[in-house]
Amino acid sequence: MDRNVVKSGTAMALAIAAMSLMAAGADAQQRTRITVYTAIENEQLQPFKEAFEKATPDVEIAWVRDSTGTLTARFLAEKDNPRADAIWGLAVTSLLAFEQQGLLADYKPKGYDALKPLFKDQAAPFTWHGIDAFAASVCFNTAVAKAANLPTPKTWADLLNPAYKGKIVMPNPASSGTGYLTVAAWQQLMGDGPAWAYMDKLHDNVGVYTHSGSAPCVQAARGEFAIGISFDMRAASEKTKGAPLDIVVPTDGVGWDMEASAIVKATKNMAAAQKLMDFSSSADANAIYAKYYNIVAHPAAKGSAANYPAETEARLLKIDFAAMAANRDKTLAEWTKRYDGKSAPK
């Protein structure tokens, strides 16, 4: 009897294992399937994929989506044996680093000439083209502010007000693209020394450093913290959902980064990847980008997101992306040394 128990148990387990193996192997595909790395927001993935596959029926996208720092780390870890065929929507500062290491293919997509000059690689090898830009924004919860009697900040310097102690949340620049563009902008705006002095003081007011760039605004929207340093589109979408937010675009200017597309040099699906680049740079694609971003690469596409702070474009700082990419390691090491793990929340 004992043996029967064990035998039937073993048989059952084997049957389950066999069934799941079969299920795992059962999705054969006819179309060319390309692996695309991206850092765009989750809700945009499905519309982007559908639009591309409608325009290019013989190619199918398999997304790998993660936040900027994670995806960049992953791509570099895999550089000896790349897994991605193409990149569609990752910070240009990361792509510049990839280009430097010779990991991207030289390709000028069909839509290249029509794009705004700022949004395309200007020197050979032509590896990337921009799709959209996202800028730093400050989410200010008016309900929390009223309860705690907090003034509305107008400039970056206003954030040093001791009344905000422990009530600010900002992304960790080491993992978040938004975090790094904000810090890099402070450095370019104030100069290196004063920027660190500024961050030293800001550190006293920061309650939490988050992993992603969206999270600070979401936490401010929920009232977990009063002020979240985040980016424009997340601020607009949280306000649209009904959170009591004021979106503050500091008057002294905000940092920004561009999301861009590129082909991975080692791809075995070059033709399909080129089709993706052609689509990514097209006017049609830019019309879709414009649903989510107010600043996009094609001059004809106009952004239309609800609650988008109109003053953003005028307050964008002139950013030196090459310097921003080159200084990344040094800045993050210094940032980590100064602020990371120094103390528990007070």
Place this chain on the structure above:
Amino acid sequence: MRTSLDRDAISQRAALLFAGAILLVILVLPLATLFEKSFQNRNGEFVGLANFVRYFGTPSLVASLWNTLWVSVLATCIVVPLAFVYAYAIRRTTMPGKHVFRALGLVPILAPSLLPAIALIYLFGNQGIARFMLMGESVYGPIGIVIAQVFFCFPHAFLILSTALAIADRRHYEAAEVLGAGRLRVFLTVTLPGVKYGIVSAFFVVFTMVATDFGIPKVIGGRFNVLSTDVYKQVIGQQNFEMGAVVGMVLLIPAVLAFVADRWVARRQVALLSARAVPFEPQKHPLRDWLLFGFCALIAGCILVVLGISIWASLITYWPYNLSLSMRNYAFANADASGWSSYFNSLTMSVLVATIGTTVIGFGAWLVDKTRGAEFLRGVVHLLAMIPLAVPGLVLGLAYIFFFNSPKNPLVFMYGTIGLLTLNTIAHFYTVAHLTTLQALKQLDPEFESVSASLKISVWRTAWQVTLPVTSPALLDVWFYMFVNAMTTVSAVVFLYGPFTKLASVSIINMDEAGFTAAAAAMGCTIIATSAAAKILHSLLAEWLARRTQAWRSR
């Protein structure tokens, strides 16, 4: 007789070598690759101890070491006694509702570690419904980490201690009674020594779990850094693989300590259940039973509150402004591109992990325990089996990237597949499964083998006809332990999933990072529901199996 013995010895040794080879590929070689990385710079040149010097020269990183240490010690010292009393009440008293308490005590194991942390934010966060209970202290930091870790680690300690307390020889208690020993004395001189192996195991399992978990400090750690979040930040934020490798090496220290302590205690453990043992059955003692009932009700109540808050959070439309309930957060495609497919990937992988894992680990533990002679080989395989306990998932994941994504590796085709995620997860949870099986095996008297040998029955046949049926409840536990952990694990697989193999737990991380906290809670609840269904199936099977195979335990 001689030839039969030799054939057994040879086949057992061959199998033991094979078990060692498996551990070598899924554990040692990837870790060795990572080890190598910690002595290299970014371009792969050997730089000696330069990375370590830089690490210990960075005050913030050394502060993390201290933070990890005291938080882990504190959480462990809270969890293990709580779990011990809870397990004691269930195993050694006649208190009512034991089955319900046992089930509730295991509930936290059904959830990914991120979920209790999310629930604590809804409870004690700056907008939390019970934040007054913290008296102005912030939940972001050590307080939140310790509370969430206690919740998350409780069932793991409970499971180990419950197994340890499951069996006792009634004759020891009768002897103590006859000799006039008081209750306390019996407890100190009979009960505790009988389970000390379990207690030490529980301490190390919980300590290393807390020290190496990164889900909880990630969600609720605030500015309080620990080693595991350092690995995450070094690697993911700064693309600094060599420093990640260094922190990983530092996190291996507890593994060495655990191994030394384990060997030390194991050498002193005497088989509890000799062939002549009389199973212990608890006697009625109303005062003790009701006191312990109250204690268990309190613990179970806390667990239910955390669970309830998680479910409630997953159903709220837009917290804290629109508290109406809806299923909106369960439409995962809005929050994560892989939508529901990540859930089905998790399901497939978990079945594979549990089935392959239980077979391999159970067999391995049997070989370690029952192979005659071959002391050295057994010691080596046991050492290898102990390593995963202290290898943080992040480090194992990182090690797998370096090892399995190298073009020189013949196994490179597995990269990004469910197969690799399965191997990685088996390796990640190897130790507790190994220890649980070993614990069950250690309670069997070696005399069974001696008797078989004198009857000229091969060890394999004894294993199949005696050991396997008798340990089958433990193996069933291991199957579900592996299944549930595979459903909930995050840290190793976050580096390894491919475009078609994203897992549910990874999508929780992604959704939480992007701020879709409610959707993350919803995916967490979906995982809980799945694990709970599995658990119900488990208890039905266990009861059936116990009736069939464990009749010998009672007279």
